[in-house]
Amino acid sequence: QAQLVESGGGLVQAGDSLRLSCAASGRTFSTFEVYAMGWFRRVQGKERELIAAISHRGTTYYADSVKGSFTISRDNAKNMVSLQLNSLKPEETADYYCAANPRGVVGSTRPELYTYWGQGTEVSVCS
Numbered sequence: 001q002a003q004l005v006e007s008g009g010g011l012v013q014a015g016d017s018l019r020l021s022c023a024a025s026g027r028t029f030s031t032f033e034v035y036a037m038g039w040f041r042r043v044q045g046k047e048r049e050l051i052a053a054i055s056h057r058g059t060t061y062y063a064d065s066v067k068g069s070f071t072i073s074r075d076n077a078k079n080m081v082s083l084q085l086n087s088l089k090p091e092e093t094a095d096y097y098c099a100a101n102p103r104g105v106v107g108s109t110r111p112e113l114y115t116y117w118g119q120g121t122e123v124s125v126c127s
Contacts, residue, residue, distance in 0.1 A: 002029060004024055004099070008021050012125055012126070014088060022037070028116070033076040038099045038114055040114075051066050092123065093124050
């Protein structure tokens, strides 16, 4: 019914860039454009954190830690959301997850507002 599949993770050097993509499919996402989409990351030993989100109207949110270096975008025609990661640091090594919020807005960082989740993609940044 609803599937989110992330891609684009990998092993990079500090300072490198990656582009993560998330493809939404299934009957639930026939109205993909109404969902707010978020990218969370989970650093080993820490709670998952919302790092970027984009509302159904294109309003964006960024965690302070990634402002200026990460950029979220969406393509409603392709049911996709992307996250451009620039100037990566070793401490940003984590699993990155795509998630969908049916409320459509980006006013909160609470993970429980996101109903659908992908399996995650691993990003490893070596120094």
